[in-house]
Amino acid sequence: MMEVIHFYHTNDLHSQFDKWPRINRFIKNKRTEHERNSEEVFVLDIGDHVDRVHPYTEATFGQSNIQLLNDVQVDMATIGNNEGITMPFEALDQLYKDAKFEVLISNLYYPNKERPKWLKPYTIHETRQGTKIGFIGLTVFFSKFYQELGWHLSEPLEELEKQISEIKGAVDILILLSHLGINEDEEIARRFPDIDIIMGGHTHHILDQGKLVNQTLLACAGKHGNFVGHVEMVWDGYTVTSKKAELYDSNQLPAQKEDDKWVKDWRELGETLLQEEVVQLPNTLKSNWEQETKLSQLLAEGIREWCDAEASILNCGLFLKDLEKGPVTKLDIHQLLPHPINPCTVWIDGQELIEVVKQALEEKWMDWILKGLGFRGKVMGIFLFDGITVQDDSSTRKILLNNEPIDPNRIYKIATIDMFTFGHFFPEIYRAEKKDFDMAHMIRDVMEWKLKRTFS
Structure with missing residues (x-):
């Protein structure tokens, strides 16, 4: 029987809630419609629903997002890097305590290699006609960052092979929830023909009608709730006779007049929860991505001190508002530095440090538009230093560290932000063999700490 x-x-919603009311109604209506027609329906989230850029997500450490997934009656979800490595260990370990859905992550463990009770490596659902569907979840292999936070992450494809060997004899259909990115998904489709469908995320790819690789259908719905993905499969009792994917444009879904109020209320609720006073400022601290200010200098100095480094390097585009004279709250600091970016320390030799400073002084950064890598601003802005000074005269440029010439052969301990270790901004930092990441703290935590030390 068909x-x-x-x-x-x-x-990859990334806490961009403006379209969520439409998405919520659409999915609920579709579930009702399919169930009325005696058709099976599953609702899945593929990770990075959470993003601490939103004040309500920040104030609740993502518990607000779980409320939304519960309300839309999600059946299963996996985690992305925003759930996994932008929150302290305890926050992730408690994130799904009220979840009414199954959390599938086969490659996440405690350090003792035991799985948390709140997740499963896979699950099997039996339809009303007796068809058994297996679901497996995987998240992207940022093992060093998970380790810094107190987790153990196993290699995704090795883990997948184990789970498939355990599950495939017990299921008719196999589905992968993959927060690995399009390249990994395509490799999995080539290597593991037992998988019927891969629903993907992480690289924000848009597959309007899916993509068939080998005999596996890949599906993904972009980012920020711009689309809702739908896959329809037909099973004849012995084999999959058809499978097709489509995307629904969220901007085209019916809106209701209360939607804007809902979005506004959620933001205001988060802002209210973040109204804890941190410090009183005697004067306004200005931000400016075109030049150093007292505000940017405070963070540069703070990160150097926080990391116990010899110098620090930052970009001025990180600062998104002024801090006004008077009371400064956690909300103000969150709005100033909403980025899920962490302080880090790198060890590079003097010649490499000189090259980094020279590159940082190039004019190209001023208006360089940057998206991704945790950055939530608009442009990179100029670079600033603490502990490093640059002296230019008509013919020469001197780069000094703590007023001394830099020794090309000595190793220096430099504080910066993790964003510069991911991309190829500075090859010397990217290639540095020794790096330490403070994954438990954001740069806004350092800013709060420095403001208290300076003005309390």
């Missing part, structure tokens, strides 16, 4: 099975999926 059986039609529907899968609705979201990914």
Whole structure:
């Protein structure tokens, strides 16, 4: 007997809630419609629903996002790097305590290699006609960062092979929830023909009608709730006779007049929860991505002190507002530095440090538009230093560290932000063999600490 099975999926919302009321109604209506027609339906989220850029997510450490997933009656979800490595260990370990859905992550463990009780490596669901569907979850292999936070992350494809060997004899259909990115998804489709569908995320790819690799259908719905993904599969009792993917443009979904109020209320609720006073400022601290200010100098100095480094390097585009004279709250600091970016320390030799400073002084950074890598601003802005001075005269440029010439052969301990270790901004930092990441703290935590030390 033919059986039609529907899968609705979201990914990489990043706490961009403006379209969520439409998405919520659409998915609920579709579930009701399919169930009325005796068709199976599953709702899935593929990770990075959480992003601490939103004040309500920040104030609740993502518990607000779990409320939304519960309300839309998500059946299963996996985690992305924003759930996994932008929150302290305890916050992730408690994130899903009120979840009414199954959390699938086969490659996340405690350091003792035991799995947390709140997750499963896979799950099996049996339809009303007796078809058994297996679901496996995987998250991106940022093992060093998870380790810094107190987790153990296993290699995704090795883990997947173990789970498939355990599950494939017990299921008719196999689905992968993959927060690995399009390249990994395509490799999995080539290597693991037992998988029927891969619903993906992480690289924000848009697959309007899916993508068939080998015999596996890949599906993904971009980012920020711009689309809702839908996969329809037909099972004849012995084999999958058809499978097709489509995307629904969230901007085209019906809106209701209360939607804007809901979005506004959620933001205001988060802002209210963050109204804890941190410090009183005697004067306004200005931000400016075109030049150093007292505000940017405070953070540069603070990160150097926080990391116990000899110098620090930052970009002025990190600062998104002024801090006004008078009371400064956690909300003010969150709005100033909303980025999920961490302080880090790198060890590089003097010649490499000189090259980094020279590159940082190039004019190209001033208006360089940057997206991703945790950055939530608009442009990179100029670079600033603490502990490093640059002296220019008509013919020469001297780069000094703590007023001394830099020794090309000595190793220096430099504080900066983790963003510069991911991309190829500075090859010398990217290639540095020794790096330490403070994954438990954001740069806004350092800013708060420095403001208290300076003005309390």
